[in-house]
Amino acid sequence: MTGAGTSTFWAEHLWTGVGDIRHGAVVEVVGDRIVSVVDDVAAPPTGSIELRGVTLPGLVNAHSHAFHRALRGRTQVGSGSFWTWRDVMYSVAGRLTPENYETLATAVFTEMVLAGVTTVGEFHYVHHTADGTPHDDPLAMSRALARAAATAGIRLTLLDTCYLVGGFAPASEPAAESDAEPADDPSAEPADDPSAEPVVDPSAEPVHVPLSPAQIRFGDGTVAAWAERATAVREALSGPTVVVGAAVHSVRAVPERDLATVAGWARGRDAPLHVHVSEQPAENADCARLLGSTPVALLRRHGVLDHRATAVHATHLTEDDVADLAAGDAWACFCVTTERDLADGVGPAGELVEAGVPLTVGSDSHAVIDLFEEARGIETGQRLVSNRRGWFGAARLMSAATVEGARSLGWDDAGLLEPGALADLVTVSLDSVRLADARRDSLLESIVFGATAADVSTVVVGGEIVVRDGVHARVASPGAALRSAIEAVLPPVDEPLSTLREDPSA
């Protein structure tokens, strides 16, 4: 992705990330950067690489948990809640090794690149062995992800996640405020395995429960140990195609007293800092009960929300929460296909944007990987809950999936196709029945509201052609690679998923 050569691309239609669509645009690339963009060139110059269709800045998937891809389809059997889904997810996490994780992440990142994604933010928390002890190489899992990204040809922001406790402590008088059976309240978190024997208790506060056996491999014990390991990861892996940032898993998983340390780590390095925020009502209810605050207010008080911060999901916010995110200059990352899948709800996209909080998008659990669906899903979600059309223009939705995502992941020189910027771009073919009727007066609208991942024809990362005519240049059989990688982290096919739910630490 850092080729030293020179390439000339000719784009039939080009959206640089700002302004109107240009036509017949010649993009000159030297090494991994754009040196010039000239439009109104009617025919491709000799020796240029033709990009038929609409070329956009490379798509940015700002929130990914690569291994969740193994759950696609499988967690649709039977019913349940976010929390039962999480038990199945933990069972896959429990089977990961540096070796099978590299193979799996390579296949998942390859699927992303085929869908037009040139940069991914990997929210990474499977740090240690299944029993919680470090790998022989304590950075083994992070190195696996970096190698996977390099093989797949995708730019990586590794968000090294602090995950210290197992969740908020359950209320001492369950169901005291409701006549409903606990089992009837799908938003009630099942108290994070309170019956499980504590394995380690890094916190003296009664606010949280310790990590469960299924979670133990996510934790570093103390925030200082997290910071030490994250620093080592940053020093070892940062490079032309890798940024290392930080994440607070959530206010469920990091005690209040440790938030400022993670924030300080990121601020001191001007590194991106992401955090899951208010995805489910239960998090808000527990946070109010135990800490007398919303999650956003808690994060603000401890300096987590600044111009490098991203609140992931941001689904159940108060007006003050929205104002806090705006005052902090933070982003909000919407993951609408996951939020639909996990029954999270529709976040306040309109209020956030109006307050000045830019949006980004992520495929998160990879129920599907299609950033066009993520982008239009922001708009259609608002329409569903408001009875009004036209909240956001196509350009704003496309910016969420390109430049805003890039900036939120620490790539300040990506996301706009202009001289000096990284040469990351994606071409959407107009040949399919989905888009063949797109017209010059509404090309971007046709793409945002009608394109699918299957319409991506060419992907260029750092000047290198990674996908051409829908074929990955390096990975010969992406489907077969995914199949075998996922088989390696699943139980045998005749073992029902309900068994996993009964023993999430298996």
Add this chain to the structure above:
Amino acid sequence: MTGAGTSTFWAEHLWTGVGDIRHGAVVEVVGDRIVSVVDDVAAPPTGSIELRGVTLPGLVNAHSHAFHRALRGRTQVGSGSFWTWRDVMYSVAGRLTPENYETLATAVFTEMVLAGVTTVGEFHYVHHTADGTPHDDPLAMSRALARAAATAGIRLTLLDTCYLVGGFAPASEPAAESDAEPADDPSAEPADDPSAEPVVDPSAEPVHVPLSPAQIRFGDGTVAAWAERATAVREALSGPTVVVGAAVHSVRAVPERDLATVAGWARGRDAPLHVHVSEQPAENADCARLLGSTPVALLRRHGVLDHRATAVHATHLTEDDVADLAAGDAWACFCVTTERDLADGVGPAGELVEAGVPLTVGSDSHAVIDLFEEARGIETGQRLVSNRRGWFGAARLMSAATVEGARSLGWDDAGLLEPGALADLVTVSLDSVRLADARRDSLLESIVFGATAADVSTVVVGGEIVVRDGVHARVASPGAALRSAIEAVLPPVDEPLSTLREDPSA
């Protein structure tokens, strides 16, 4: 579609529409019907047609307005409501002729077949010339649709739509119940051009306004004239691949006194009868104000709701409405990608199914054409508004897109792959990165929640292979066909859509 020959298909995996997925299934077809299904045949018999992947009953698109396909992308420019969207739609309707409509519908039906649709319910109301007079052949528009379906290779239920008046009369004291500016209420219907000069007033009731100039071509003048024309259409076009049924456009467009006539026409012929119901809150509010009833209750009182009836959308229902639909043995057709696009809201799918109302799906305005997204969208919509997962199993969602749709369109012998049934089937490839990891324990879940229209590889209608390896057997360049067909019904590209909104009858 009515080949007299014999074919043998071997399906790697087969869901017949009921029960578990079968493996290695041999489907024998004579003429247009299945004569036997035998499974556990390890290898394809000599001479058989191999169907690799998962074969399902052909998908059924129970609600389509073919010409709305011309709006895709274009109505995403700017903002607005359902009602401003409708103005743009009218401007396209105004340009239709029997010739350009046949070309357009052929291309749209071809897109559907490529997406795995073997039967479409076309809710057809553009009956006459733009000034409201009949074509020289009064059935010209219906014949255009039937020819288009034959060329595209799709089974057609033509729902001949009764459309007599221009909408509910506006309240005499506008905004009397609200301090809001009318323009701020996106659900407020702009009174269907009350300033437009009445062209015809078939009703003495003050409940409705006459057809506007943009609507005049939809109307037959009287319900008797509609019935006469619909009878002629049914006699002229019914055949092995065409069913002719009826539609009440809506309680906005058919006066109360005429509902029983349309219902009687359908009941006398045991023909399907579809009706747009409660898509927007404004319809309910106007119906309550002027007729003291919900739309569903009105339809029930006049005999519209029976075992041949489908309530299309059914978004804003009362508990009694749900009970009425169940008591009538009617279907509810959800069109979730359109309902997202048009800011309609999320209908009560859970309540309907629990009450015994089976669901069907439709791509309606064709914002996208992907029946997998329609099917999973029913489930994810419920998740978004309920905070709970697992409302419907994959089989029920797939039934909505297959057998329930077929029955609701009058094809009682389609939708299940069993001896005696019509040989309509679709094969979904498992080769793409979207589905390559699908496993035997959750194949149907993988498809319902992960497949897209682009994963359809083979489509068989009445025993004839219409699509093979994603290529339509008869239409050489479906994309180009769509492009030119849509260009023919749009204004020049430099004429902005806002102009159309100012003059919807242009």
